[in-house]
Amino acid sequence: MDRTAFEQTAARLRPLILRIGRDFFGSADDAEDVAQETLLQLWRYCQQLDESRNIEALAVRVAKNCCVNMKRRQHLTLVRETDGMGETNPSPHLSPHEEVEREEGLKALDEAIGQLQPRERQLFEMRQQNGLSTEEIAQQTGIPKASVQSMVAMARKKVFNEMKRRMNL
Amino acid sequence: MTQKDVNRLIDKYMEGETTPQEERQLAIEVNRPDAPAEWKIIAEMLGDLTLGEALYDQTKAERKRVRIRRYIGWSIAAVAACLTLWFVLGKLSIPTLQQDTAPQIAQQPKPVVKPEAKEKEVSTVLTPASPAEEQVAYNAPTKRIKKHRKNARPVVEEVVEEEVPMLPEVSEEELAQVERNFQMWQLEQAFLVEQIELDAATAALNKQYKEYLAEARNTIEI
Numbered sequence: 205m206d207r208t209a210f211e212q213t214a215a216r217l218r219p220l221i222l223r224i225g226r227d228f229f230g231s232a233d234d235a236e237d238v239a240q241e242t243l244l245q246l247w248r249y250c251q252q253l254d255e256s257r258n259i260e261a262l263a264v265r266v267a268k269n270c271c272v273n274m275k276r277r278q279h280l281t282l283v284r285e286t287d288g289m290g291e292t293n294p295s296p297h298l299s300p301h302e303e304v305e306r307e308e309g310l311k312a313l314d315e316a317i318g319q320l321q322p323r324e325r326q327l328f329e330m331r332q333q334n335g336l337s338t339e340e341i342a343q344q345t346g347i348p349k350a351s352v353q354s355m356v357a358m359a360r361k362k363v364f365n366e367m368k369r370r371m372n373l
Numbered sequence: 374m375t376q377k378d379v380n381r382l383i384d385k386y387m388e389g390e391t392t393p394q395e396e397r398q399l400a401i402e403v404n405r406p407d408a409p410a411e412w413k414i415i416a417e418m419l420g421d422l423t424l425g426e427a428l429y430d431q432t433k434a435e436r437k438r439v440r441i442r443r444y445i446g447w448s449i450a451a452v453a454a455c456l457t458l459w460f461v462l463g464k465l466s467i468p469t470l471q472q473d474t475a476p477q478i479a480q481q482p483k484p485v486v487k488p489e490a491k492e493k494e495v496s497t498v499l500t501p502a503s504p505a506e507e508q509v510a511y512n513a514p515t516k517r518i519k520k521h522r523k524n525a526r527p528v529v530e531e532v533v534e535e536e537v538p539m540l541p542e543v544s545e546e547e548l549a550q551v552e553r554n555f556q557m558w559q560l561e562q563a564f565l566v567e568q569i570e571l572d573a574a575t576a577a578l579n580k581q582y583k584e585y586l587a588e589a590r591n592t593i594e595i
Contacts, residue, residue: 228429269425272432309417332420335393357389360418364387367414 210250213259214243220260221267228271238274242267249333258344261334308371316366324359331356374402383415397427 221242225235245266250259317325330341338356342349374382379402385391386399400423403412416424 228433265422265426268429269422272425272428275432309413313417331396332418333422335396335423335426337393338389353389355389357387360387360389363418364414367417368411371410371414373410373414 210247213250214246217246217260217263218243221263224264224267225271228268228275234274238267238270241270241274245270258330258334258336258340261336261340265333265335309367312367312370313363315370316363319366320359320362324355324362327352327356328359328363374398379403379412383412386415386419396423397430400424400427401431 218239221239222235225238226232229235229238242263246259246263249262249266317328320328327341327345327347330336330344336344338349338352341347341356342352345352347355379399382391382395382399382402386396391399396419400416400419402408403416403419404424408416
């Protein structure tokens, strides 16, 4: 997706994202922050994605994530201010050891997904990233629902076994 | 959710049978700090977006629960306040009604109930209340006063409608006779009291007289 196409999409998505932010925070200012952050993250995603993806579903999920992350940050900032500490670590809820584990897990996941067949990968990501149901995927791809289900199951088992192998479990 | 439930949900997830809602629920369970290592893989597969969405829904659901609880609490408080107010107002109004109603009942002319009438036949002729009738009308039907307080209907109607056993009519002669008997009884009582006092005084005098006699004898003997 190029910059012009994204700007058009962003203008269409903005009211939806603002509503999600207002529902969660009950404040127009916080909702504006949610919209900014969501659109920024979507731009990063969209540089890797093609236009055929359901960007609206993805935007809803990213906006909800932004709400939760902002809330968490606000809470942590409040706790730090109460404790008399400055904000030094951008992700203070994770210890360094957990950060390393998390990085390894994400790397293993990317590699495991990379080994999937293109169709399996597409369906896996539609479930994982867009949060679409089997029926919605069947509608969007034109693949029968039973086939979608079996292909998603196959993809998940492959990813699980590969990750298990890579993480020595 | 127990570990068994989570494992069942993981199996369902691996078979591609879970709904997005179930996957959000699973994301919360497998991201717990004490989750087994295999669950961490499922957590990675579900991704941060699923977890974030699950936390968003959870937070909103919790806020909704809090709002509902607050609403229920305020509703209960409002009902309790209304009941208390109603009770207090009711308590305050009862003495006022009693004060207002009692003299009215006593002052109103009462219907004459004929004692010889076998069925409930009440004369509609209103006569001025005599002391005896007033006593009958005022003392006998306590229930009628309460009923009157609630419905605020005329006393005469209540007398006609309710089956209250009426005392037989007392004539003035009979009343005078009772009064005379009572006066006689009072006189007898007063007489008895005087008799007792007189006996006591006589006994005291006798005692004094005997003591005087005994003293006189002693003096003579000396």
